[in-house]
Amino acid sequence: GAVVSQHPSWVICKSGTSVKIECRSLDFQATTMFWYRQFPKQSLMLMATSNEGSKATYEQGVEKDKFLINHASLTLSTLTVTSAHPEDSSFYICSAHASGSFTGELFFGEGSRLTVL
Amino acid sequence: DAKTTQPPSMDCAEGRAANLPCNHSTISGNEYVYWYRQIHSQGPQYIIHGLKNNETNEMASLIITEDRKSSTLILPHATLRDTAVYYCIVRVVNYGQNFVFGPGTRLSVLP
Numbered sequence: 001g002a003v004v005s006q007h008p009s010w011v012i013c014k015s016g017t018s019v020k021i022e023c024r025s026l027d028f029q030a031t032t033m034f035w036y037r038q039f040p041k042q043s044l045m046l047m048a049t050s051n052e053g054s055k056a057t058y059e060q061g062v063e064k065d066k067f068l069i070n071h072a073s074l075t076l077s078t079l080t081v082t083s084a085h086p087e088d089s090s091f092y093i094c095s096a097h098a099s100g101s102f103t104g105e106l107f108f109g110e111g112s113r114l115t116v117l
Numbered sequence: 118d119a120k121t122t123q124p125p126s127m128d129c130a131e132g133r134a135a136n137l138p139c140n141h142s143t144i145s146g147n148e149y150v151y152w153y154r155q156i157h158s159q160g161p162q163y164i165i166h167g168l169k170n171n172e173t174n175e176m177a178s179l180i181i182t183e184d185r186k187s188s189t190l191i192l193p194h195a196t197l198r199d200t201a202v203y204y205c206i207v208r209v210v211n212y213g214q215n216f217v218f219g220p221g222t223r224l225s226v227l228p
Contacts, residue, residue, distance in 0.1 A: 006160070034215040043204075043218045044161070093160045097212045104210035105151060108160035 002028050004096055006109035013084055014117055020080045021112045023094030029074035030096035034106075035067075038091040047092075050077040084116040121205045126223040129199075135192040137222050139205030142186040147209050150181060151216070152190045154201040154224075161204065161218070164190065195226045 003026040013019050023033055031052045036044040048069050049057040056069035066088075068080040081088055095108040122140040129135040141150065151166040165172055165179045167188070172179045178191040192199055204221040208214075 004160075032213055036215075043220055046215050046217075049213070049215065091158070095160075095215070104149065104208075104212060105163050105166055106216050107163055108153075111158070111160040113158070 002026075002096075002107045004030075004094060004107045004109040006092075006094055006112050008112060009110055010113040010115075012115045012117065015085055016083055018080055018082045019084055019114060020078055021092055021094075021114075023077045023079070023096075023109050025075045025096050028096075030077075031074060033071060033077040033094055033096045035069060035077075035079050036093045036095070038093060038111075044093060047079075050094075052077075081114065084114070086116045089114055089116045121207055121219060123203070123205055123219070123222045125220065126225070128225050128227055129192075129195045131197060131226055131228050132194055135195040135199065135224060135226070137190040137192075137203050137205075137224065138187065139190070140187045141205070141207045144185050144207050145209075148207050149210065150179065150185075150188050151206045151208070152177070152179065153204045153206065153216075153218075154199075155204070155221075156198075156201040164203075195224075197226050197228065200224060200226045 005024045007022045033050040035047045037047050038044050047062045050069045050071040052071045058064045071077040091111050091113050093111045095106045149168050152164040153161040155161045165177050167179045181188045202221040202223050204218050206216050
């Protein structure tokens with residue numbers, strides 16, 4: 001199946017710093033990518049929809065100034081957690097639909113675990 | 118998108134078939150059934166999907182009832198590495214829309 005790659009897979013940072021997570025579609029183009037957050041023992045929660053060349057659409061309760069999303073090309077979307085705090089520690093996952101698929105399956109990255117000290 | 122109901126947990130002996138049920142009684146005619154799994158500390162992995170007919174690939178088989186109100190994911194020979202949370206999702210094809218994940222079924226494959 002289509003491959004979506006995230007980097008870094010894990011990161012530890014100090015409170016108040018910013019962290020950037022990259023999401024790449026390796027063998028297909030993705031005009032739309034999705035960013036999720038997952039807390040321990042909970043299901044995935046959609047944070048925002050990232051659209052190539054335009055502003056991201058954020059879900060209710062997600063601060064757009066804190067979670068900056070940039071989708072500058074058809075194969076790369078980035079999530080920057082600005083001024084991170086311990087409560088931002090979580091597992092962040094991106095996903096994209098594979099171009100050329102007529103049945104809409106979604107492919108996910110490996111996830112990025114953020115720990116804010 | 119149609120709502121799905123899955124048992125919260127299941128056990129399966131290693132080497133035996135794992136049969137994971139999903140109820141989607143309100144499914145509409147143009148909605149597909151998708152199955153994903155999430156192994157601990159990894160992103161969800163696509164397994165299989167179907168519309169009406171039964172489907173099989175290298176990972177699993179998907180059996181959809183004739184009325185499409187329920188389906189079963191079959192892992193023919195479960196291994197310890199199949200221990201994961203399995204999600205059944207029903208929705209129309211929409212490239213601009215995400216997938217909504219419910220609580221899924223936590224499958225434990227036991228030695």
